[in-house]
Amino acid sequence: MSRPMDQIDNSSTKPLQTEHHGQMSSRRSQSDVRLENCESEARRDLPNSLTASQHGPVTLLRLSRPAKRNALDDATIAGIEFFFSDPPQQTRAIILHGEGKHFSAGADLSTVTDASAPVSVRRSQSWYRAFDGIENGRVPVVAVLHGGVIGGGLELAAAAHIRVAERSAFYALPESTRGIFVGGGGAVRIPRLIGTTRMIDMMLTGRTYSAEEGLSLGFSQYLVDDGHGLAKAIELAERIATNTVLSNFAIVQALPRIARSDPEGGFLLESLMAAITVGDDEAKERVNAFFEKRVAKVAHPSGESER
Template sequence: MTTQDLQIELRGAVALVRLARPAKRNALNDALILAIRDAFMAFPDSVRAAVVAGEGEHFCAGLDLSEIRERDAGEGMHHSRMWHAALQEVQYGRVPVIAALHGAVVGGGLELAAACHIRVADESAFYALPEGSRGIFVGGGGSVRIPRLVGVARMTDMMLTGRVYDAAEGERAGFAQYLVPRGEALARALALAERVAQNAPLTNYALMHALPRIAEQPADQGYLTEALMSAIVQSAPEAKDRVRAFLEGRAAKVSKS
């Protein structure tokens, strides 16, 4: 599961997936994208959550422009669809994924982060979509996922003007759900992943696969999908055991701490 540019470490029920091209600011090339796809397809059954991080000073500075070659329209479409298939394995795979963001979260790096379910950024993080100024367009699913995080108008502004968001602005805009001191993103992401890994697998699966689709359905369809998922999830033996533990006072109650 480990390649030259992608390092995978299993920490109990959590898989740490680390981009390992620090000399290139972890820029994404085809080999790395395919390695990400293969890694998320090959997790052992023991893995219940994953963390994506980057080595060095940056999470990911986007597409490796040094490896761009001229393509006709058909080749360009198939190349984009390859990225779509790879990041689909991140968003709609078997386990929840938490991104630990620092430094550059730019272009394709932001597309990768947007495919994750939770994003933790430290104070060094910054966000940009420079494709507009380079004469290209996002091709890794960014035009679908990023507006769902921050809105169409904000993404349009970023691509038209080259606007860069710093970590605090990005957290307020919705690029990340957590903002932590410099150097602490990975530790927080791992802690969150360990917590997520303790959930019932079927509940996590419903949150990953059903919730985003329900959000896009008309209300009457969403209610039906919700009812079906609720019935399926609560019928699992693990769910019944957890509810029983709560009713019998053996489970922790929700608290502010």
């Protein structure tokens, strides 16, 4: 069961770490992005299984339990909930990634095998709160996937708005082989990505999908070579951070709700969000800059023409 952060043993917590490097090059590989020698910010204690760092408007949260393949225990889930409930004020985008050979092997089964039904329900509810803070937080979240994205790790990844997969990534839902069921929101979020029948197939047969297959199915939106996932995520996050705060908020908050609503309700919510965003002072300045030709037009991906 999730515990409030002030109830977690202080010996297993550490402060948020920050770096100030200005703009980060998208050419750097994951191994080139250094998170050491960071300036501490003592007001944000996290469990040892999580490490946070600041890069201008982009905040990185790393799963730091590689010896356990970044398995998610109660302290880690509580830390995720705590972090996403109030990210650093300057944050315009968040990157979620994993240390070691795997993104996450899912729930730490050593903490769930002897749990009673009421305890298991409360544990699931703590996962729901934590992952809801990712999906419905105030800023967009980019997840970097490599190695195993398994069970609860896939449920965690599904809560992010953008997923960048390295070629080593693979996806699995082995809960049925353990005699258990998904309990971290996967039954709701994963079918939105790949469809209910594919999720049923994964759970009944133990089928796994490669990174290449995952790209076509919807597990990820981007596929890069091994070691380049974090650099790609930083490139995307920095691009996201240049959008207006209100526009990003509308995209991550309203768009999923519109997609799940009936058409009439969706049209109404869309019109309201359009009216709110266009009235934003920063949006007005950007539209004026476009009309005054102070910004470039949208170009074709090939660069051959403008629209």
